[in-house]
Amino acid sequence: DAGVTQSPTHLIKTRGQHVTLRCSPISGHKSVSWYQQVLGQGPQFIFQYYEKEERGRGNFPDRFSARQFPNYSSELNVNALLLGDSALYLCASSLKVPETQYFGPGTRLLVL
Amino acid sequence: AQSVAQPEDQVNVAEGNPLTVKCTYSVSGNPYLFWYVQYPNRGLQFLLKYITGDNLVKGSYGFEAEFNKSQTSFHLKKPSALVSDSALYFCAVRDYRSGGYQKVTFGTGTKLQVIP
Numbered sequence: 001d002a003g004v005t006q007s008p009t010h011l012i013k014t015r016g017q018h019v020t021l022r023c024s025p026i027s028g029h030k031s032v033s034w035y036q037q038v039l040g041q042g043p044q045f046i047f048q049y050y051e052k053e054e055r056g057r058g059n060f061p062d063r064f065s066a067r068q069f070p071n072y073s074s075e076l077n078v079n080a081l082l083l084g085d086s087a088l089y090l091c092a093s094s095l096k097v098p099e100t101q102y103f104g105p106g107t108r109l110l111v112l
Numbered sequence: 113a114q115s116v117a118q119p120e121d122q123v124n125v126a127e128g129n130p131l132t133v134k135c136t137y138s139v140s141g142n143p144y145l146f147w148y149v150q151y152p153n154r155g156l157q158f159l160l161k162y163i164t165g166d167n168l169v170k171g172s173y174g175f176e177a178e179f180n181k182s183q184t185s186f187h188l189k190k191p192s193a194l195v196s197d198s199a200l201y202f203c204a205v206r207d208y209r210s211g212g213y214q215k216v217t218f219g220t221g222t223k224l225q226v227i228p
Contacts, residue, residue: 004155033216042116042202042218043156056215090155100146101216103155 002027004093004104012110013081021076021107025093031055032074033101034066035090043090049074050096086111114139114207118219125193126227133188133222135203144206145186147177149199150221156202162186173197193226200224 005024013019025032031050035043048056049068063079072093078085088108092101115138125131137143144163148156160171167179177188186203203219 035218042204042220044218045216048215058215092156100158100161102158103148105155 004091004102006089006091006104006107008107009105010108010110012112014112015081015083017081017111018077018079019081019109021078021089021091021109023074023076023091023093023104025072025074025091026102029093029095029102030072031094031096031099031101032068032072033092033094034074034076035092036060037088037090037106039087046076081111083111085109114205114215114217116203116205116217116219118201118203118222120222121220122223122225124225124227127195128192131190131193131197131224131226133201133203133224135186135188135219136184137186137203137205138184139205139207141207143186145177145179146204146206146216147171147175147186147188148202148204148218150202151199159188159201193224195226195228198224198226 007022033048034046037043045058046060047066052068066076068074088106090106091104094101117136146161147159150156159175160169162169162179170176175190177186179186200221200223202221204216206216
C-alpha cells in the first residue's frame with residue numbers, strides 16, 4: 001500500500017503570497033493532521049481532521065487554515081506568508097482518533 | 113498544558129553498545145506516548161507507542177521503550193546500536209480527551225550518532 005503522499009515536495013514563495021499544500025492519507029485512514037517543523041526543532045501541531053471535521057488546533061494564527069475532503073485527502077492553506085513560515089510541513093494520517101500517526105515525506109516551503 | 117522534554121540534544125554511542133535516548137513528559141490526562149525517527153530530508157517514521165499495558169514496549173528495528181509513570185519518563189533503548197541507527201529521534205505525547213479531541217506534542221529531538 002502507498003504511504004502518505006504530499007505535494008509539492010518543495011515550494012518557494014515570496015512574502016505576502018498564499019500557498020496550498022496537499023496531502024493524501026494512507027488508504028482507509030480517516031484522520032489527517034498537519035505539523036510545521038522548523039529547522040532544528042520538533043514538529044509543531046497545526047490541525048487535526050477526522051471525518052472532515054476539525055478535531056484539534058494548535059497555536060497558529062488564523063492565516064493558517066485547512067480542510068478535509070470526502071475522500072479524506074486534505075489541504076493546508078497559509079495566507080499572507082511571512083519569512084518565519086519557512087519550514088517543513090508534515091502531514092500524518094491515522095485510522096481514527098486516537099491512533100498511531102504515519103507521516104508523509106513533507107513539503108519544504110521557503111519564503112523569500 | 114502538556115509537554116515533552118528530551119534533555120539531550122545529542123547522544124553518541126559506539127557501535128554494538130547499548131543506547132538510551134531520554135524522554136520525560138507532562139500531561140493532565142492519560143498519556144499516549146510515541147517514539148519517531150527522522151532521517152535527513154525525510155518525514156518521521158513510527159517506532160513504537162505506549163497506550164496501556166506492559167511498561168516495556170517493543171517496537172521496530174529492535175528498539176524498545178520503558179514507561180515509568182512515577183518518573184513520567186518514556187526512555188528509548190536498544191541493546192546493541194548500529195551505525196544505521198544514526199538519526200534524529202523524537203518523543204511525542206498525546207493527551208487523549210473525551211470527544212476525540214487530541215493534541216500531539218513533540219519533543220525537540222535528540223540526534224543519535226553511532227560511531228563505528
